[in-house]
Amino acid sequence: MTYCCGILVKDGLVMIADTRTNAGLDNISTFRKLHIFNQPGDRIMAVASAGNLAISQSVLSTLSEGLENPTTGELETLLNAPTMFQAAQRIGRAIRHVNASEGKALEAEDINFDVSFLFGGQIKGAKMRLFMIYPAGNFIECTVDTPYLQIGEHKYGKPVLDRAMHYDVELYEALKTGLISMDSTMRSNIGVGLPIDVLVVRTDVCDADLNHRIEAGEPYFHDLRSRWSAALRAAHQNIPRPPYKKDN
Amino acid sequence: MTYCCGILVKDGLVMIADTRTNAGLDNISTFRKLHIFNQPGDRIMAVASAGNLAISQSVLSTLSEGLENPTTGELETLLNAPTMFQAAQRIGRAIRHVNASEGKALEAEDINFDVSFLFGGQIKGAKMRLFMIYPAGNFIECTVDTPYLQIGEHKYGKPVLDRAMHYDVELYEALKTGLISMDSTMRSNIGVGLPIDVLVVRTDVCDADLNHRIEAGEPYFHDLRSRWSAALRAAHQNIPRPPYKKDN
Numbered sequence: 001m002t003y004c005c006g007i008l009v010k011d012g013l014v015m016i017a018d019t020r021t022n023a024g025l026d027n028i029s030t031f032r033k034l035h036i037f038n039q040p041g042d043r044i045m046a047v048a049s050a051g052n053l054a055i056s057q058s059v060l061s062t063l064s065e066g067l068e069n070p071t072t073g074e075l076e077t078l079l080n081a082p083t084m085f086q087a088a089q090r091i092g093r094a095i096r097h098v099n100a101s102e103g104k105a106l107e108a109e110d111i112n113f114d115v116s117f118l119f120g121g122q123i124k125g126a127k128m129r130l131f132m133i134y135p136a137g138n139f140i141e142c143t144v145d146t147p148y149l150q151i152g153e154h155k156y157g158k159p160v161l162d163r164a165m166h167y168d169v170e171l172y173e174a175l176k177t178g179l180i181s182m183d184s185t186m187r188s189n190i191g192v193g194l195p196i197d198v199l200v201v202r203t204d205v206c207d208a209d210l211n212h213r214i215e216a217g218e219p220y221f222h223d224l225r226s227r228w229s230a231a232l233r234a235a236h237q238n239i240p241r242p243p244y245k246k247d248n
Numbered sequence: 249m250t251y252c253c254g255i256l257v258k259d260g261l262v263m264i265a266d267t268r269t270n271a272g273l274d275n276i277s278t279f280r281k282l283h284i285f286n287q288p289g290d291r292i293m294a295v296a297s298a299g300n301l302a303i304s305q306s307v308l309s310t311l312s313e314g315l316e317n318p319t320t321g322e323l324e325t326l327l328n329a330p331t332m333f334q335a336a337q338r339i340g341r342a343i344r345h346v347n348a349s350e351g352k353a354l355e356a357e358d359i360n361f362d363v364s365f366l367f368g369g370q371i372k373g374a375k376m377r378l379f380m381i382y383p384a385g386n387f388i389e390c391t392v393d394t395p396y397l398q399i400g401e402h403k404y405g406k407p408v409l410d411r412a413m414h415y416d417v418e419l420y421e422a423l424k425t426g427l428i429s430m431d432s433t434m435r436s437n438i439g440v441g442l443p444i445d446v447l448v449v450r451t452d453v454c455d456a457d458l459n460h461r462i463e464a465g466e467p468y469f470h471d472l473r474s475r476w477s478a479a480l481r482a483a484h485q486n487i488p489r490p491p492y493k494k495d496n
Contacts (some may be wrong), residue, residue, distance in 0.1 A: 003341050163477065165482050172489045178486065186409050198492070208491050220491055227487050229411065233312035235479030236412050236428065240473055241420045242366050244446075 001191025002152035007119040008130040011171040012202040017048040020193035034197040045121035050152035051114040062094040084129040084206035092137030156188040157181035197205040249439025250400035254366040256378040259419040260450040268441035282445040288455040293369035298400035299362040310342040314365035332377040342384030404436040405429035
């Protein structure tokens with residue numbers, strides 16, 4: 001399982017991904033799911049992946065080697081994409097390319113072609129953008145009305161985002177909310193786990209403001225988890241009991 | 249969509265069910281999903297249903313008419329079941345009976361045989377019990393370690409139950425937690441909605457302590473929702489911002 005969340009606010013972009021993978025409950029490993037493509041000052045892009053690890057890794061390797069454009073003959077990668085939109089299209093094409101070569105064999109083994117990506121970043125002179133890319137290679141873009149996108153196990157971590165996230169939230173407040181969302185997910189699904197990779201990018205800087213891995217036992221995240229738990233307990237206790245009477 | 253939750257604590261049983269049904273997003277209705285079978289002082293049983301409404305209603309009608317026991321010829325219903333375990337088995341048999349007569353035709357229309365039930369209650373002289381019954385007619389029973397069961401859209405409402413529910417919680421505290429769980433679900437899934445039906449049964453009474461419908465605008469539930477929202481907002485604000493520094 002996986003949980004990744006991308007948040008796009010006025011001040012910039014936050015991307016958060018866990019690192020737990022499992023091939024059955026009896027085969028759990030740690031793999032990085034947040035991949036950063038950076039030419040400081042010119043462009044920064046990040047891809048977070050969910051779904052079948054063999055597929056997502058193949059898509060990323062295909063993008064790193066470059067996918068030949070049939071018209072121009074150019075090897076297309078993320079780092080030479082002219083715009084974020086065209087870069088998202090390239091991820092879509094890479095997914096379709098992998099599906100064309102692997103899909104049939106996976107289907108024969110009853111394995112779904114299950115993969116999805118968050119793709120965020122900024123190219124100098126253009127807007128910061130965030131996309132969610134589906135297994136068919138199509139995608140949607142994050143807008144100001146709902147300034148976040150999620151892939152993987154999204155339900156447990158969605159309520160706190162719905163309540164607290166809006167476009168004007170300060171960048172590190174957005175990171176905090178994203179971490180609470182990750183905490184809620186980890187508590188309810190053991191398929192999502194530490195360490196957590198975090199990327200924070202400030203608008204118009206085209207470089208990472210923070211590229212950090214939160215390991216188990218890290219004091220701030222540990223404190224965030226205990227405070228959130230204690231506050232929820234208190235919130236719960238402070239609500240009065242139902243006043244309903246028998247057959248009321 | 250549906251959310252139903254059953255909670256079994258030392259003091260008794262709480263069952264909560266929403267009433268929203270939908271055949272597509274453009275066809276939303278209100279149907280009771282919490283059904284009570286009561287012979288006050290002798291037995292009280294409640295069935296909450298999720299899944300395909302035609303199937304769950306057929307199962308309940310089959311149980312009300314009685315399913316003939318091929319060995320004894322007796323018409324078996326919930327009200328003449330000797331034990332809660334045997335009553336749960338009868339629900340399972342009714343599901344299989346409906347599947348045998350309807351399943352093929354549904355499959356031809358690409359409709360899943362999707363139905364599940366919570367079944368709780370007590371027969372005089374025996375224990376209060378709570379079961380979750382699957383589409384195949386098999387079932388699990390609630391135990392003290394995890395004193396609740398859910399059907400339908402269970403994820404949004406699970407975290408608060410995991411944090412706050414244990415076997416020694418007072419009965420109306422359990423109801424309160426169940427209502428917070430329902431609130432969390434309704435906020436994140438518009439397929440779950442008011443009114444909410446609630447049943448509270450005290451251990452060894454074999455009658456309803458509370459059999460209540462919470463309608464939209466009811467003051468206590470409205471207050472619970474605002475208090476929970478405000479407390480979550482405050483909890484969130486009181487957590488310090490991440491102290492991480494650039495490339496820390």
